[in-house]
Amino acid sequence: MTRVAVLTPDPADPSFAGQWPGVLERLATALSEAGITAEAAPWIDHVEDASGLTGYPLVLPLLAWGYHRDHPRWLLGCKTWAAAGVRMLNPPSVIGWNSDKSYLGRLADKGVPIPETLWVESMVQGDADAAFDRFGTDTIIVKPRVSGGAWKTLRVSRGEALTDAPDGPSMIQPYLPSIETEGETSLLFFGGALSHAVNKRPVTGEFRIQVQYGGKYQALAEPPAGAMALARQTLAAIDEDLLYARIDMARGPDGGWLLMEAELIEPDFYLGSAPEGGARFAEAVKARL
Template structure:
């Protein structure tokens, strides 16, 4: 979590997560200490395991973030999830690998940069009325844009960095986005995330909100296919975000293993599950 300075509008999620984890960890004989990831290495002295949480500015400083995780690992501190997972997961091109493994995916145009003409080309290629442009290294919907045939960007507009263009899925607004939280490879709980009035983004920064969600067996099986396709053995935690395609099948939007908010309000056993997982990692 960024240290000094103004708190983000969604920092309450960090507070909710810590409030859920701290007593569960204490019950399991673990102490939870909050440390800014930029803190000097000496401040991590005596810590057995670093649990990556709400490090919500990593996407703007990925090389520096990875360097710190590697330094912690070199000191013999267990990092969850490990630097190699973060390196793979930090760039959304990992979605290509999941798609090749047979995971249902959203059609995507991958670009080193994008301008007005690229948006127009994507709209035609996807036969879509609207597209979304996202950063390849990004999080929280920050720096994201949505355009339509009758609402193209200005002629001088540039994304200014590697990006991805996807057709907008109406189901995100009509139905919501689904989250499946896995701890040590085992399903923990589901969340239905809805966009606020007048927006399509489901993050609380933009008025989004969450509801309880008990997935149908077929939807859970699709999320489990994502977990099975990961090139790592059971990360401590993984948050699989999915949306429904026009075909009715869920498609992966994110397989988040770096900094996710794990929705403790929808998963009352999250603290106990994570504490048990940490004990297994340290055993």
């Protein structure tokens, strides 16, 4: 069996303790069937010294949850791993820039359609108030540029006071009603090839589609019309050596697809909804080994 390391959360962080072991187990099971043993390695333990990772033929940052809460150390870790020559996929350079959602602006500059976005350095009430008129909407989404799992993500209505606003660099987007009616669609790519597509919908009254907020996931027989074109356009604009990618998208007001996220660090592959994707991921890993 070939040993690979999977970066995992800080074991001292109780907020993830009930979820990540199950995700790791699904990944480990899929990899083991391809002759690969997955070994957990808390990412926080290797930030300043990569020697604990250099012995692995491959390191997968698939469960490095919590980096958004300690972003400076995450960036330091990415720098350390790159300098030490850790064979990590996706590469340290990619998981560094992908941790700040300002990358969406750079993709938009390359022609990838994203929701209208207002970038602010420090969120205040005036920024939110101005966004309603700028976007011509009565509901906006406010979130930090460095976030994960809808952390500090708010849905704000016109006239509503902005409370618990994110600290530091943030982003504002118009709320997309299609999230509630059609949900968000994710396309999973392993080794550059489409593996599976999953539709994610929030429960009634909610706008966040993550499982911790009750989100419901369903595998799709094939991507909706137009979704694959946006995914391919996004991957071409990224133009990086990627082992895996999850391209999240939703429909805009005109019915066209908009890129919500390109998850290249620790995306949930939704193997609980699409278990066949595990074997495809394992084959992609095996090909790299």
